[in-house]
Amino acid sequence: KLQAVLFDLDGVIMDTAEFHYIAWKRLAEELGIAIDREFNENLKGISRMESLDTILRHGGKADDYSAEEKRDMAERKNSHYVSLLDRLKPADVYPGIRELLLALREAGIPAVVASASKNAPQILRALELSELFRFVVPPDSVPRGKPAPDLFLRGAEEVGAAPEFCIGIEDAQSGITAIKAAGMTAVGIGSEAMLKAVGADVVLPDTRRLSLEFLRGLLSA
Ligand code: G6P
Numbered sequence: 001k002l003q004a005v006l007f008d009l010d011g012v013i014m015d016t017a018e019f020h021y022i023a024w025k026r027l028a029e030e031l032g033i034a035i036d037r038e039f040n041e042n043l044k045g046i047s048r049m050e051s052l053d054t055i056l057r058h059g060g061k062a063d064d065y066s067a068e069e070k071r072d073m074a075e076r077k078n079s080h081y082v083s084l085l086d087r088l089k090p091a092d093v094y095p096g097i098r099e100l101l102l103a104l105r106e107a108g109i110p111a112v113v114a115s116a117s118k119n120a121p122q123i124l125r126a127l128e129l130s131e132l133f134r135f136v137v138p139p140d141s142v143p144r145g146k147p148a149p150d151l152f153l154r155g156a157e158e159v160g161a162a163p164e165f166c167i168g169i170e171d172a173q174s175g176i177t178a179i180k181a182a183g184m185t186a187v188g189i190g191s192e193a194m195l196k197a198v199g200a201d202v203v204l205p206d207t208r209r210l211s212l213e214f215l216r217g218l219l220s221a
């Protein structure tokens with residue numbers, strides 16, 4: 001029954017969600033805007049430019065900068081972020097993820113990355129995971145980012161899977177909303193209260209208990 005598994009990247013495959021937070025916090029400080037972890041939940045899953053706009057609004061500076069200045073700021077955040085990726089190595093993959101990907105490959109079930117990040121291909125290479133994914137959805141190939149379902153629907157379509165037989169795995173509220181809007185089963189990684197509130201079918205505290213058997217069980221229930 002299970003036809004494809006679609007993975008978010010940051011915060012699901014490894015801890016890059018934390019790197020994004022550190023890099024945004026640094027940029028925000030340069031702009032005189034304070035952000036904390038609670039506010040950061042709003043940034044998870046959304047694109048670089050949208051995140052910047054959200055931070056500027058939060059700081060009451062939404063109209064203070066030109067489009068060109070904003071492009072420069074987004075680039076500066078990305079340099080902060082990319083410098084944190086330097087130390088990335090295969091052992092940084094979250095527990096259970098590589099095993100799950102190997103089991104999916106063995107079973108002939110495609111694994112897909114559905115992330116808003118333009119850094120995804122580079123991160124997958126550094127983690128030595130590229131060949132375990134059938135497809136990485138290019139974020140610019142769809143009109144809308146999360147919470148719209150576009151990235152997940154595009155991924156399923158590419159591998160010929162019907163949404164009702166797909167499972168999406170996400171750590172962000174915007175991502176869970178996107179998976180449900182795509183008509184798929186949503187597995188949340190992280191806070192049960194936060195992710196169930198937006199419709200996650202099941203929430204695990206971390207990736208340890210993700211397995212092919214567990215995922216298959218969700219579709220046959
Ligand atoms: C994901 C992350 C966000 C990040 C976005 C864009 O959605 O959850 O935190 O801002 O990707 O990533 P990028 O690497 O393209 O700046």
Ligand code: MG
Pocket residue numbers: 008009010011012017044045170171172175
């Ligand atoms: Mg994420």
